[in-house]
Amino acid sequence: MKNINVVEPLFVSTFKCIGSECRDHCxxxxxxxxxxxxxxxxxxxxxxxxxxxxxxxxxxxxxxxxxxxxxxxxxxxxxxxxxxxxxxxxxxxxxxxxxxxxxxxYPRAANTFKYEQQKTLALSCPEATRQLLASPDAMLFAETIRLQKEENKAKDLVQEKKLLNLMCLNIIKFSGTNLDEGFYALASFLLGAEKIRPEDEWLVEIERHFSEALNALAQGHIRQQLDQIKPDHNLQWSLLLRLQSWFSTMADKRAFPTLNHYVNKLIFIQAEGAKTDDVSQSMIRLNEVWQNQVMPWFAERPWIMNNYIQYRIYDDFFPNDENRNPLLSLYLLTAEWFLLKSLIAANVELVGKLDEEDIINIIYSYHSITKHTPQSVVAFLAEINKVKVNDDLSLIYLVK
Ligand code: SF4
Structure with a gap:
């Protein structure tokens, strides 16, 4: 018998399928x-x-x-x-x-290592998404030790990777509703981590970069730096166009009609902007809606989107994907966040209000289309990667 440490966020422990009541059964x-x-x-x-x-x-x-x-x-x-x-x-x-x-x-899943299992839920299930967004405590973790009959054959968990993951999770948690600051702080932190030399003491250095990132957030330095960055509207515009065209190839997939309902609103706003021959107009329009209508709404429910990004960091074991470096992983996550923000803002602009049901619909349908299989994840991320200009740090032009 071998012990295994089981990690489980609260919304995973409390999840129950709602069966015939489900808005889009699986x-x-x-x-x-x-x-x-x-x-x-x-x-x-x-x-x-x-x-x-x-x-x-x-x-x-x-x-x-x-x-x-x-x-x-x-x-x-x-x-x-x-x-x-x-x-x-x-x-x-x-x-x-x-x-x-x-x-x-389904929708239960787990990331299993030799002595640790990290339990999760697929957000393609609308009820799992609803429960993640519903409570400030949804991403509180519980850990229990269980016995497994024999050692499993999974790889051992590298403790440095787990620490990196927890630090990223805490940076996001600390940023609250200001996720743009959270992404920027993650970029500074991962840049610092990348520069640690083999002769340095890794633990000492990573803790220093972590404290610096939290301090920069707390003292408003990240906000000041962000305020000096000019958004790249062409990059934002091209990313949205490319992803819209990718989504249109997924018409036979579960939840496509739901996602398409929101994508069409985004297409409408981009088309209106295109009439002016200035692509920045629609990006500015979406950003104004985000700042003036969406952010005040989130300020009253500060856990909603923060829970979602915490989930992504936990579920992806961010930034430890073996196929890409941490900054590229951050670029991809930021691009996905930018797309979700744009879908939410376009809906608010055309409908006139923000409703939690719309956020659930956008997130669960987005996950149904983009995260259902490892192949769909790779194909989707490859689309995002095609728009990337210069280096992975161009992500900062998407957080604005
Ligand atoms: S999608 Fe989720 S809530 Fe809906 S039927 Fe499937 S498991 Fe149940």
């Missing part, structure tokens, strides 16, 4: 992979209805033990096991234990 619009035992269980079920539905609708792929088959979706894009009340027939007829691994665990 049994549609994407590949539903069934593991081998589940495929066999359904095909051999003693319940004739389950057996027949399985025989007609499971495509046996035998790709792997975990992906032995996929479900055919009906004309409405729904899983064939879903009934007219939007409830799963496997669950209602055979019980929760008969669900395939994917169906039983």
């Amino acid at each position: 049994c549609k619009g994407w590949d539903i992979h069934l593991d081998k035992p589940s495929v066999n269980r359904y095909l051999k079920s003693s319940l004739i209805e389950i057996k027949m539905l399985a025989a007609e609708n499971i495509i046996t792929t035998r790709k792997s033990f975990a992906s032995w088959g996929t479900m055919k979706l009906n004309e409405a894009g729904n899983c064939a096991f879903m009934d007219e009340n939007r409830l799963c027939k496997v669950h209602s007829r055979l019980g929760a234990t008969a669900l395939s691994n994917t169906c039983a665990t």
Whole structure:
């Protein structure tokens, strides 16, 4: 028996699927992979209805033990096991234990290391998003020690990476509603971390850069530096255009109609700006809405977007992605934040008010489209990367 440290944010511990009450249930619009035992269980079920539905609708792929088959979706894009009340027939007829691994665990997921498991939820589930944004305490962490029968085969957690992740999380937490300052402070911190030399004592140096970042935030130095930066409207404009065109290729994906509802508002504002032959007009318009209408609304609910960015840092184990350097990871995260801000601001500009439901819709549909598979994450981030000019530090032109 080996101990494993299990880390879990509060909103993960308290999550409950709301089933038929869900605004966009997860049994549609994407590949539903069934593991081998589940495929066999359904095909051999003693319940004739389950057996027949399985025989007609499971495509046996035998790709792997975990992906032995996929479900055919009906004309409405729904899983064939879903009934007219939007409830799963496997669950209602055979019980929760008969669900395939994917169906039983979604939206739960975990980042597992040899002696640590970091539990999380996929935000493509609207209820998970709602719970993340609903409470100031949603990103409070609990840690418990559990026994695992044997050591798992995952990689060991590098303690320096965990510390870096926690420091980034705390910088964002400290920035409160001023996430632009939080991103800028992260950039200074990661630049400092990059300059630590092999002969330096890493722990001493990283703690120094961390304290400097927090002090710069607390004393208003980050704000002063940000105020001196001129936004790059052309960069912002091109990024939004490129991402809009990428989204248009995702029309058959779950939650696309929801995301498209908001993307269309952004397209409208950009199109109006384009009529003036000055692309900066629509960027200025969106920024004014953000400053004058959205920020005062967030000031009364300071945890909402801060929880979201804390989640991203935790869920991505930011900035430790093995395929890119920390500053590029920050660039990509900042670009995603800029896109979400623009979608929120465009909606407020055209609808005249901000509603928490819109924020939930934007975030869950955005995650459904961009974060559903490792391939979709890579493809989406590659789009952002194409717009990047100069170096990774051009991200500062997006936080303004
Ligand atoms: S998307 Fe989330 S709340 Fe909705 S049915 Fe699926 S797990 Fe439940």
